[in-house]
Amino acid sequence: MEAVRTEMPAPAMPRSWRVDTKPHKFCPGCGHGLVLKCLGQAIDELNIQGRVVFGCDIGCSLLSWDFFNIDTIQTHHGRTTPVMVGLKRARPELVTIAYMGDGGGYAIGAQHLVNAASRGENITVVLANNTQYAMTGGQMAPTTLPGQKTETTPYGREPETTGYPFMGPEMVAAITREGAYVARGSVANLRQLKSYIKKALENQIAGRGFSFVEALSGCPTNWRTNAAETWDFIEEEMPNYFKVGEIKASAAAKKGEEDG
Amino acid sequence: MEKPIQEERKAFLTGNEVVAWAALVAGAEFMYGYPITPQNEIMHYWTRLAPRYKRGFLQTEDELSAGFTTIGGVMGGKKAFTATAGPGNTLMQEPLSMAEMMRLPVVVVVQQRGGPSTATVIYSQQEVTLTTMGGNGEGLRIVYSTSSHQELFDYTIKAFNTAWRYRFPTFVLGDGYQAKMREPLTLYDPEARGVAMVGTEPFVGKEGVPGIERPPAQHRNTFSLEEELYEKVKTDAGDYEKIAPSVAEYSSKYTEDADLVILSHGVVFRAVAEAVGSLREHGFKVGFFRPVTLRPMPVGPAREMAQKAKKILIAESALGQLARLFKEAAFGAQAEIHTLFKPGMGITAEEVEEKARELLQ
Ligand SMILES: Cc1ncc(C[n+]2csc(CCOP(=O)(O)OP(=O)(O)O)c2C)c(N)n1
Ligand code: SF4
Ligand SMILES: [Mg+2]
Secondary structure, three states: OOOOOOOOOOOOOOOOEOHHHOOOOOOOOOHHHHHHHHHHHHHHHHOOHHHEEEEEOOOHHHHHOOOEOOEEEEOOOOOHHHHHHHHHHHOOOOEEEEEEEHHHHHHHOHHHHHHHHHHOOOOEEEEEEOOEEOOOOOEEOOOOOEOOOEOOEOOOEOHHHHOOOOOHHHHHHHHOOEOEEEEEEEOOOHHHHHHHHHHHHHHHHOOOOOEEEEEEOOOHHHHOOOHHHHHHHHHHHHHHOOOOEEEEOOHHHHHHHHHO | OOOOOOOOEEEEEEHHHHHHHHHHHOOOOEEEEOOOOOOHHHHHHHHHHHHHHOOEEEEOOOHHHHHHHHHHHHHOOOOEEEEEOHHHHHHHHHHHHHHHHOOOOOEEEEEEOOOOOOOOOOOOOOOHHHHHHOOOOOOOOEEEEOOOHHHHHHHHHHHHHHHHHHOOOEEEEEEHHHHHOEEEEEEOOHHHHOOOOOOOOOOOOOOOOEOOOEOOOEEOOOOOOHHHHHHHHHHHHHHHHHHHHHHOOEEEEOOOOOOEEEEOOHHHHHHHHHHHHHHHHOOOOEEEEEEOEEEOOOHHHHHHHHHHOOEEEEEEOOOOHHHHHHHHHOOOOOOEEEEEEOOOOOOOHHHHHHHHHHHHO
16 A cells, blocks of 8 residues: 555745745735746756845835845835846846836836846846736736726726836837847746746846846736636736737847757 | 055045045945036046946936945945935935935935025035935934035045944035035045044845855845834934934034034035134134034034023024024023025125124124
8 A cells, every 4th residue: 555645745845935934925826926936946946046136126026025045135116126236236246136016117117127228237127017006906007908997097997098008028128239138928837937037047147138027927916806817817818918928038048948 | 456545645626526536545346326416526536536446337327226226236245335416315315215224334425406406506505404314214324514625535434434334324415516616635545544444244145055054134124013113213213322422523613602603514614614713813702513414413512502602693505404403402502593594505704704793793
């Protein structure tokens, strides 16, 4: 007879996660935890835990200030990019990761994203796009889909008066030079998202310039969706506007895709 | 590495050039900045000098970024600084509130300009309230107000030591006039004068693998419980109070027997010192009191002076920003308070003297 398992095995956590702060602080079903799982795995695979500094924004990403066994700076809303830029400039041997939401990256911190990208700052930005301002209770963000209801678009976002969804990676790709790495992944495909984040980090390690990964992410709390509806929104609705894939990758990074 | 200044020497420089030299000899490793008059030449001189001594510079997209990149540099364990003025100082207060919360030794040189808004660029003392009290929070920062080029040099060096010793954001508060004017001073290497430079330490990116060889270094500015924040602010405020008496600096003269003490700071103090000298020569019992640190105020000496003096004249190129700080420090003292407020305007020794004579009649 086979040995009977008496305990459930602990779910596999990336080595770089901080076990004593788990379970994490995000709501059940939140996309942030999934993005950070991919990030943790990428850090593990690259074996860079000892030289990474993680920066998180204000937004639900702030809840990750003690998420990893990694030196971490929680910054202000939209300001994680410049903090990581300043750190990287002063300590080029570090691998610096700026983690933020769509509001932080595309609204209040847009000038920092644009200029860091256009200067070719050698940092990695990972942005969780959940189509609204989650932490403050679900207001419209630059990424809110047309017709999507939020607290400040109670009748649905009207593009005529409030514009169309902000195309972050496309914008970053347009203003960066060769050598930048830009991709959009989704928590609906974690293997792919991890490979994008890993390539973004490799890009920084190789000193090729700015690297940026947007992750389509879910916020069941503010969307007021059940599990099925949440996944439907991420997998069916969001890709109508936000195309998943690599938008800018050097030949070297593309090769990584084939190998990995 | 080669020291920027080997032997003490006399120089005739603009204030902005003086700041660049001071930061260099203080061992500043990185400047982050955004152009604004009248501080531009700090960056201009820094960018010319820095490569020779392997120091870094980044021109950012705005002052929010200049402040936050400076924070990044400081948290990496580098002596980093920025410089700004006016509307730039307004933006700078967001990153500086984070520096205050996280006890980061950020150094900022402010060359004040007129306000509100864009206003003028040469002369003003209207950034006192902003610089001493900052944004949301309790104003736990240190502000040196300089009145000569020698002081700009001395206190810029000192600002780095104060910031890294006590871990409170530290400002050098000059103005457009000091920034642009040329004046003789002595340049020196601080260590050659026995001034030891306080060492730095990284907040993140430390030695060893976090979680394996050491705990991770994790810094936050958000708290979920009121009690947590309360403890934090109380602790920081307690630390601040403890160091305040040793950080506070002032100068005063002839206050013992004075019928009138003239209070001023920064560039206006130059006119006041001259006026007081002249009045004394004419037999008037006039003295001066000048806080060098506007935050913390030299509370004890200020109060003592205000208890002895019959009349106090407060002269400043603002509408009472120094006066507010002083009245708080000297609360309860009996002296009659008079004012010479000229927001955004220069104040001459003649004006001070005339006003003093009026008050002494
Ligand atoms: C200067 C400033 N303005 C506004 C806020 C309030 N605020 C906190 S989080 C947030 C929005 C967060 O949205 P996002 O960046 O998309 O992150 P999410 O919570 O959705 O992950 C806002 C507006 C703030 N903290 N600071
Ligand atoms: S509010 Fe939304 S984004 Fe924030 S933790 Fe909850 S599910 Fe995640
Ligand atoms: Mg969001």
